[in-house]
Amino acid sequence: MASINTNVAAMTALRALTSTNSALTQTQSRISTGMRVNTAADNAAYWSIATTLRSDSSSLSTVQDALGLGAAFVDVAYTAMDEAKNIVSKIKDKLVAAAQPGLDRGKIQTEITELQSQLKGMADAATLQGQNWLSVDSSAAGYNATKKVVSSIARTGGSISVQSISINTGSMKLFDSSAAAKGILDTNRNATTGAVDAAGTFTIAAINISALTDSTADLATLDGYIKGADRAITEMAAGATTLGAAKARIEIQQSFVSSLKNSIESGISQLVDADMNAESTRLQALQVKQQLGIQALSIANSSSQSILSLFR
Structure with a gap:
C-alpha cells in the first residue's frame, strides 16, 4: 500500500543511515584519538583498569626520579669515602716513615x-x-642513621604502599660532632692496638707526632698510631663496601622499575588503544555505507512523488 502519511521505506533507510552515522562517528573518534576506550562510556571496566594503571605508571616515573636521586647520594658519599680512605693511607705512610729513628717528626707532622x-x-x-x-x-633532632631511598610501589587489592631501600650509614660516618658518639676519624682509639676505645688517647683526625722522640715509649705510641690508621682504613673500606652494595641494588631496581613501567604501559595499550589498521578499513566501509544510505533515503523520499502521477 502506498501512503503519503507514512513512508516506511524512508523510515527504514533513515534508521540505517542513523546507525551508520553513529558507527562512523565512533570510528572517526578512535582514529583521531588513537583509542578505542577513551571514556568510561566506551567500556567502563577497561577504562577503570586503564585509569588505575596510568596512575601507577605516573607513580613509577616519580620512583625513577627518587632512585636517581638516591644513586646520587650514594655516589657522593662513596666518592668522598674512597678519597678519604686514600688520604688516611697517606697518613699511615707518613707514620711508618716517622718510625725511622733520627727523622724530623715535626716536619712530617x-x-x-x-x-x-x-x-x-x-x-x-x-x-x-x-x-x-x-x-x-x-x-641533632630527627637524625636517623638509616637512610631510605624510595624504590618502588606495590598495589595489593585497592591499597597501594611505597617500598624503599634502607642504607645504614652509622658505620660509615667519618666525623660526628655529638659528644655521645663519634665517627671513624674522630673516635678515641686504644694507644696500643689502635682499636676503637672510649678510654683511648688519640684520634686519627688529631694525631700529632711532632713531640715524639726515639724513646721506647714514644716509639710504642707511634706504633699505636700506625695500627689505628690501619684499622681506620679497614673500617672505611667496610663503609665503602656498604655504599657500593647499595649502589648496585639501586641500579638493579632502576632497571626493574623501567621494565615494569614499560610492561604497564603495554598493558594499557592492549586495553584501550585502537587498532589503526582495522579502524581505517572500517572507516572506508562505513563511508561507502553512508553514501549508499543517503542514496537509499533519497530514493525512498522520492517514491511518494510518484503518487501524484495517479491524479493526472
Missing part, C-alpha cells in the same frame, strides 16, 4: 696536619640536597 685538614673538609663537602652521610651530628 706538618704534612700530616694538612692531610687531616683535607679529611675534615672532604667529609663536610660530601653534601647533596642538605644531606651529609659522612660528617654528621647524631645528637
